[in-house]
Amino acid sequence: MYKGRIECSGVGKKYGDFTALKNVDLLIEAGDFLVLFGPNGAGKTTLLKILCGMTRPTSGVAKVGGADSHSPEIRGKIGVISHKSYLYDSLTAFENLEFYGQMYGLENPRARAGELLETVELAQRKDDMVRSFSRGMTQRLSIARALVADPDFIFLDEPFTGLDHHSAVAFQALLSALHKRGKTVLMITHDIPLGVAASTRVAILKNGRKVFDEKTDGLGGDKFMKTYLEVAGK
Amino acid sequence: MYKGRIECSGVGKKYGDFTALKNVDLLIEAGDFLVLFGPNGAGKTTLLKILCGMTRPTSGVAKVGGADSHSPEIRGKIGVISHKSYLYDSLTAFENLEFYGQMYGLENPRARAGELLETVELAQRKDDMVRSFSRGMTQRLSIARALVADPDFIFLDEPFTGLDHHSAVAFQALLSALHKRGKTVLMITHDIPLGVAASTRVAILKNGRKVFDEKTDGLGGDKFMKTYLEVAGK
């Protein structure tokens, strides 16, 4: 169980003189689905970047699956959807997935790419370059990219951005299926009802500090909305 | 009234062999608030780009305020929020707005910049570079940028992307205030309840064709949701 756990203790991050995160403690158990809320600029993305090893905390320790989040051994086990797509504009959808499959050392990256394109309903457009994709299509491909190595940890930064109604519903289903299979998920979103519905735990960041962190059971969407407004509102 | 009108007749757009828009007729009266829905890749962004003169239709005519949408005379009267922010990373928030104010030939761009920064609640961060902004902060600044010249036509492509709860509510209020002041608004969004609530007219694009276009009165959010699923669903 230790293997699937995420632990932050005293994590802080400064950009120059600006403090983006301050002394954040966070424990996500294996199989948890934590949804992180907070106003713009609260430090959510910064925390996610620290957890997936894209940036170093200036103080404190962040551990993913027992290892330091910046260490190489954990890399293959994390899937990330971020504000940027990480997709090559001049490669086709299929080539992008195939390439990332190769980078994650998959046995058969081509088969995996085909499979994922079906999942995100882009199979028809598989030979078009990402350059020509609409925003929602790019986001869908980005979801596929994050899942290419079937990671144990899934980190999502506003993954519903640009998805149409149908894809959003499908992605919710996909997420809950992944969660059922035992993945540990950390998701950032501004959509409170949607986030609460998906979560097993919710947390709120504000001004770089964690100001709320509870299990979701017994916490209805409406009730949490009130809490959020109290805690994070002006 | 002719002055505030947007007219498309037979608008089509092809990218190479791919047809993104096909024979779209659309009439937005002055003071209308049209919300455009449609699945990913339906051609919504393409239509918006044609209307603000960023790309030329391959067939048909698009007129904004009586003039061809590609013509220079209409440029100063349009404000656009697109998928990209159009902000300079190495300028501060204030400098960005000041610069765009100068480009739109404002009398006093600095005063306008200060005012808009208050509106989007970034006054505290006005001297920070855009490079260091979080996604929601960038989006807020992008809203301010679009409004810098107090345009008559406002084109919004998924403007709620990345906004936190508080800012989303504030932006809704801002939009309805602008609409009350007689602006013609065209907004693209995937959030059906929110879009219907703001609109005076709704339209649906699918596969590059307009498949629905009606006044909102008498069309409740729930009822429209059904219609949308029927029309756009698989």
Place this chain on the structure above:
Amino acid sequence: MKNTLLSARAVLMKDLRTEWRTREFLGHTFMFALLVIVIFNFAFKINPQNAPGFASGILWISFLFAGTLGLGRSFLVEKENDCIQGLALSPVDRTAIFLAKFAGNLIFLLIIQVIVVPAFIVLYNVNVMENFFMQCLVFLLGDVGFMTLGTLIAAMSVNLKAREILLPVLLLPLLTPLLIFAASATASLVGGDDPSAYLGRIRLLAAFDVIFFVVSLLVFEYIMDEL
């Protein structure tokens, strides 16, 4: 007209400000210029005897490379976050954008020259500025022509895929006459030839500048419209 100049100034000020923020910009430029000179020395085994003959060529080739480098940058800043679209959407006169970018590129090249030329004189012990006024005129006229065409081509190539390589490929052939006039005028001035040898070339340079400046102003709008 006044509006155009005001907008041009605004764009120029923005560009200068951005460049200035890239800390030590001048320092880097200085080192780059110095390196170009040093590299030529190793490649051609220059010595006090043959240095005067090389002077004009080395100088103009350095200007050409440094200038092309600067040109590449000038529209690239507008590509970040698609700012160029934001500019194109605004009602600002396209000519203003051309003038601003032209001025910015010219300033960059002049700074390079103000550094390279003294460094060249000290390191190679060839006083290329003996006929100070005329030589400055040659540099200035050469620069104006270079940057007129350069700004135009840089604007064209910024949206293209093979940008880095297409810029020199499109620009250099257009510049060959300019290079010939300018390099030979500089060489005459260094060699201390009599005025008849360089006055004609200076006149040709001026003609080149005028023709291309006018043409560029006229056609720039069509290019900006497509950005």
Place this chain on the structure above:
Amino acid sequence: MKNTLLSARAVLMKDLRTEWRTREFLGHTFMFALLVIVIFNFAFKINPQNAPGFASGILWISFLFAGTLGLGRSFLVEKENDCIQGLALSPVDRTAIFLAKFAGNLIFLLIIQVIVVPAFIVLYNVNVMENFFMQCLVFLLGDVGFMTLGTLIAAMSVNLKAREILLPVLLLPLLTPLLIFAASATASLVGGDDPSAYLGRIRLLAAFDVIFFVVSLLVFEYIMDEL
């Protein structure tokens, strides 16, 4: 080790594919190389008598500039949509990325040379390839050293603000010994000197390559970790 090579191949294939899609890539490169030669001709007034003396310098300066151009591109494609982050997140061995980028840059430079050298021979009527095998060896050894250090510095500068100018500023001084060895070896070969004149230099070039290739492999991880 096998995994590293497989991943390196995947990255290289991706890069080649992307470059290839930038239509007419080879055509542009060809024109660029040609232009550099022509420009030198005008700048230095080269004629059949002095051409052999210039040959080595012109060739190596062209290679240097074209190569630096290519280096700038090589990591830039990874910056679009922050792909470099996507790569850095993956468990792929950092050495693989270094090797792939190194190989890609080397291929680019070799293509340039395959075009420039024949063009040079035809245009200047100087057969620089008389001692074909040795000259190829000199080119190859020079290229390997150039691209080893070049790939390293390009990786460092890709995330920096003054990228375009910092790359040559950091790289060129490190390359001076290479330029000296290579240019003088080429010159000896063109001049038909006896083997003792160039064999030593070729050995030095090889030593330079080995030293910096090993050092680069050792330190590359520290840089890739920060991308």
Place this chain on the structure above:
Amino acid sequence: MQILEKILRLADHRLVRTGLVLASAVLMTAALYLSLVWAPEAVGETDVYRIIFFHVPTAIMSYLAFFIVFAASAAYLWKGELLFDRVARVGGELGVLFCSLMLLTGMIWGKQRWGAWWLWEPRLTTALILLVIYAGYLALRNVVDNQITRARYAAVFGIIGFIDVPIVHFAIKMWGNIMHPVVIKSASDTGMSPEMTVALRVGMLAFLALFATVFLLRFRLENLSARVSSLRASSGD
């Protein structure tokens, strides 16, 4: 590591700092007197030759500084301690400073001796390349924001740059003809009159003291400012 910390602790005593400053001031005055007044005129030279008493020490000091950069860079990559990065940074700054002084004094001498500010001569050219490499090193440090990234990039460049130096020197020597004088054959055979040798030795000592003083003060400052920002980080603002 431990030695560095000990040195830092020593420098915390005001007495030590004042003492160092005083010592280098005294030595510098002595060196000035010995070289400008006391040392005899050289045969076949004008008084400009006296520049050698500054030219040679600055050259040696810049070598020392660049070596410090190299050693500290390697130590940083090995141990990952930012303390070494600070040593490297100070070394780089001092190196560029002394290297510039060496070039400047050399050029002034050269103008008088050779009639030109510059010759493309191995020793001179090597020095110029050296300066450009380490100016690049400082430029690189200046454009990277994140301190760990900066430390790593700088360390890599510092190592490669240093390895390059002897190769550059060798290459340029092979390439051009030598004009720069070689007077000092060894420590015992300085090729100069005894007075000159004494003056040069005192000058060397004075510059060494100057180097040590500036280095220590600068290094201490770096560490203090690093401590301030880490205190700020843990206190929260």
